[in-house]
Structure formats: structure tokens, C-alpha cells
Amino acid sequence: MNKYRNVFVWMLMIVMTILLFNLLNAPKKVEEEMIFSEFIAKLDAGSVEEVVITENYVTGRLRDGKKFKTYLAVYPDLVKDLKAKGVKITAKPPDQNPWYVNFFFSWGPIIFLVLIWIFFMRQMQTGGNKALSFGKSKAKLVSDKAVKITFADVAGVEEAKEEVQEVIDFLKSPQKFSKLGGKIPKGVLLVGAPGTGK
Template identity: 55%
Template structure:
């Protein structure tokens, strides 16, 4: 695997772990029943509600039997006065601001994505002339059997270098012969001279 993909995979795993840790520590509200607003009003009229918490247009509360509920309230200017008439305890919570990391992601996220795309395309363009947009094109070549094969006898040059290349080709064809004598797979070949 290429180092870029290893780093990308590492950062994805780290991001997933951070997300799971944040999700693990989120405050859950177990046992809350969702009410439609008209049911909430009817329960308020029948004096079944003991406490409500109002946050923006969301209302959560406790019935007199101890059960919890959630509802979404329309903009009703008389709601607070109705709650006060029924002696319901009212808790008003200020609206939550977005967490700092969400604000940071929203403001800097698109810029980071554009910079990463730019770096990706610059690397693609440096590897070759028209390769920047050739994502799915194969570089494979069709080899026909009619085509003449080039052998070491056809190559002119330093005889010692040709002999070393012949040994490397022999090793690649049958490595067991060399491994019995302690030979290892070469990690690279240094070829000197003009092509």
C-alpha cells in the first residue's frame, strides 16, 4: 500500500474513533415519548403535566405520573401563560451554539478539500504529460507473438553488465537454485551508462 493511502487510512480510523468517543459521551434521554403538539395541549388542559423545559421550539417535560415526553411547539405566544395558569414548572434553556470543531469544519473544510484536490492534480501532472485526467486508462501494452523478441545477444555494451543482468534474469526465472546457496531477492538493480 502506498504511503499516501496508509496515511489516509490512519486519519480515517482516527476520525472514526473520535466520532465514536464523542457519540459515547452524548447525553441520551431514555424513555422520552414523542407527543404531537395537539396532544401536548390536551394534556396541559387536563392538568397532567408537572414540568416543562423549553429550548427554542422544542419542549421536553415530565407528566404528573412521572413519564417523560418531547414535542415540537409552534410559535404560540400564549403558551407560557397557559403553563403558568396550570402551575407547571417552566425551565427555559438558551439555544445551543454549534461546537467549535463543527464551526471549524464548516469554515475550513471546503478550503482543505480544494487544497487536497489541487495537490492531487499537481502530482498527477508531474508524473507525465497527459496523465492528469487519465484516471481509468490502462497502461498495459498488447504483446503479440509475431513481434521479434530482443535478447541479450542483440544488445551491445559492456559484457560484465550484460552478464550481471543475465544472472538477475536467471534468478527471477528460478530463484530456488540461488536460494539454496543463500541468495536473496534483489531489492533493486543499479544499471550504469547510457540507455
């Protein structure tokens, strides 16, 4: 059980490290959102210095140094107009997540469910109806080497101690009493007021 807990902790730490790495390395958005008609107006005015065209967006820099971003509408003559204004054009494929992020989000839930299933199957195979018992047993193993308590350690009425001593002797060696005709008792009933050490 402890081995599985360690594996789970390590997997959780790896996933958290990957997510933190992605958050820290995420590109910071410094571009100003611009509507497409404003972008065309700036292009016609010659204010656009360079652009990067992706699948759905145009990002770039104006001549005054400001960065912008606009959604790419259907405009067949865009590249021709950009060339006519002397704008530096770069085309890029759409941003893609690293392979491990895609792997984590596509296969992560399936792997997690398989691990849970394996965990439950192993718990059921160990026996003792442990499939749903996640805690440890509170039972303690008592050995013969534990502290021994004798009748000398017990206070009380001497006659009662002697009678209990006889019962213990009978339980330890019943053959001795059986030879004399004694019958093995089914149990022992101790009578007395509460708190008297029965």
C-alpha cells in the first residue's frame, strides 16, 4: 500500500512540475487587440511595419512600436496590400501544445482509471474482504514476551484470588482434574460489585 502511495505522489509531482513549467513559459500577451477594420485603416495609412500571419490571427508591430493582434477575416487581397505597403510578412503554423501536454490530456484520464482498476483488483485478491478497507488494522500482535502479570501483582480478597488460581490451574492442565473425575467447565462466571477487579 505504501508503495502505491509513493508512486502516486511521484506522478502527482511530475504532473504539477509540467503544468508549472508550461505556465511559466507561456507567452505573455503584450499585443493590443485591434478590430480588423482598424487594422486595414492602419495598413492603408502605412502605419504597419511587420505582421505574422497564423491560421486565424494576424499579429504584428506598428511603426510607432506598438504591438497588435487582430482576428483574420476573409480578405483575399491582404498579402498583396501588405506587399504594396512594404510590410515585412511572416507566416507561421498555429501554436501547438508540446507533445507531453497533448498526451497528458488525451491519455491521462484513461491511465488514471486503469490504475484505479488495478488497485481495486489487487485489493480484492489479497483476501480478507479488503477491497474497500483503505485504513490499516488497529489490531496489535501480542507476544509471549509481553509484560507478565502474576497473582502477586493483583490486590484483593485472598479467597477470591485462590478460586481464580484454581480455575487457571484447571485450564492449564485439565488432564490432572479429569483423572479425579472433574468435568471441563463451559465457562466461568465471576460475581461481584462493579469495580472490584472481576
